[in-house]
Amino acid sequence: MAEKKIIATTSLAGCFGCHMSLLDIDERMLDLIEVVEFNKSPINDIKKFTRKCDIGLIEGGCCNSENVHVLKLFRESCKILVAVGECAIMGGLPAMRNGIPLKECIDEAYLNGITVHANVNKTVPNDPELPVLLDKVYPCSAVVKIDYSIPGCPPHADLLWATLYALVTGKETEIPYEVFKYD
Amino acid sequence: MAEIVRVYIDGKECLAQNGEYLLQAARENGIYIPTLCHYEGVKPKGSCRICTCKVNGRLMTACTTPIAEGMVVENNTAEINEMRKAIIELFFVEGNHFCPTCEKSGDCELQALAYKYQITAPRYPFLFPTKRVVAEYSRIIIDHNRCVLCKRCVRAIKDAEGRSFFAYRRRGQHIEVILDKRMSEQMDYEKALEAEKVCPVGAIMARRIAFTTPVGHRKYDKKPIGSDVEKIK
Incomplete structure (x- = not known):
């Protein structure tokens, strides 16, 4: 039998819906693990790359500095990078905020929104540990080279399987x- | 009686009335030429360029080109389809087309065309222009993020005296569709639904009604755009 292909997956500014859709391939998952092995992925909870991968599946776009960092890491570590899903x-x-200035978004979320009640000190999260938000939400192809794209919100399980x-x-x-x- | 002429579309001999537009002639012969700005029964404008075919070696829009005897037309060729794909991709990057949240998704002609050509992602960078959503009218909402400037609403939605409800304002990249303030007062529910139907994308939405058709039953969920034309043979 040929050597197993190594797959890595991640969710950037996404909702994990695409990962859920991957699980929707149901019993074909058993066929899949015959021919592939998962490396860094939320599916198996491997946090760090342990080797070079063949296929990287990216869910979500880039809304903060950490997303950009992870995406670049995936580009370095994967031979083929696939953008999965509309994000x-x-x-x-997330890119629906692109028409609104970032400050307005943050003020609405933490200060002025009608559902903001608990923030009595009127503070905006500013811990240095937190990733910095980007001015806009960027598609993955704006940051690194993307080899293939699988559209859908989320992509149909059959489409993911076929790809x-x-x-x-x-x-x-x-x-x-x-x-x-x-x- | 109109004279019958012969044209050749992708090598297939087609008979149609002389002077008829190429688009119509092709459809009568069961050949689908994709369109976006064209609307049945309204004078063609030729603004979206998706129906572009090679007519006797020259690029022409099928919706505005009258046919003539012996015309040789290239329609479904690799070169033409690649060009059409590029046009569709330009539409997607020029506006803000968020299909997952759009009320028109599944019934949208722009989306259906992208499905037809199985466009996974545009080759051009997204522009994310800042556009307005106008909700000041009583019957409709205009979302400029989705507008493709086909002018179908301006050309098709008229009152009993032939006055347009919609119009363009500004020029160039700032151009946008507006609903006439005074005319908007006489717009009834039926007219609003008609305007929504005429819009190929989700730019014009009738108020208080959306997501009426479940996923799987929408216009382009099962059948590609143009499959009704290709069936007539």
Whole structure:
């Protein structure tokens, strides 16, 4: 049997919906682990890269400095980088803040929002440990080179399966119309 | 009686009435030429350029080109399709098209075209322009983030006397669609629904109604755009 392909996954400014969708491949997961091995990923809770990976799956765009750092790390550590889902491809829902100045967003979230009750000292989180927010939410392709993209919010499990199958086997695959969606 | 002429679309011999627009002639012959700014029954404008075909070796918009005897047309070729894909991608990066939150998702013609060509991600960088959402009208909401400036609303939505409800204002990159203030007062619920239907994207939305069709039953969930045309053979 050929050597197993090594896969790493991460969620940047995403909601983990794409990872959930990956789990939606159901019993095909058993076929998948026959041919791949997961390295750094929230699925197996491996926190650090232990070796060079073949495929990196990126969920979510970049909204802060930590996202950029992780994304660059993935680019260095993975031969093929795949943007999974609308957020990774175009910023997605977090990017809806792109038309609003960052200060206005923070003020609304921590000071002026109608649901803000507990913040009696009127402080905005500013611990140096916290990642710095970027002025806008950026798609992954604006930060590093992305080799492939899988659209969807989240991508259909069949689409994820078809893409992974194609990447692992190296064979081209037909994508049925019904599974290729942006929502 | 109109004269019948012969045109060749991707090598297929097609018969149609002389002077008819190429787009119409192709559709009557079961050949789908993708469109966005075109709306059945409204004078064509040729602004979106998606219907561009190679006519006798020259690039022409099918919605505004009258056919003539012996025309040789390239439609579904690698070169033309690549160009159409590029145009669709430009639409996506020029506006703010957040499909997951859009009420029109599944019924949107721009999205359907992107599905047809299986565009995974645009090749161009996203511009994220700052656009307005106008909710000052009683019947509709205009979301400029989604507008593709096809002018379908301006051209199609009129009152009994033929006056347009919508108009363009400003020029160049600042151009936007507005609803006439006075006309908006006489816009009823049916007219608002009509305007929503005419809009190919989710820029014009009738108020107090959205997400009525469940996912899986929307217009382009199962069948690609143009499949109804390609069926007639």
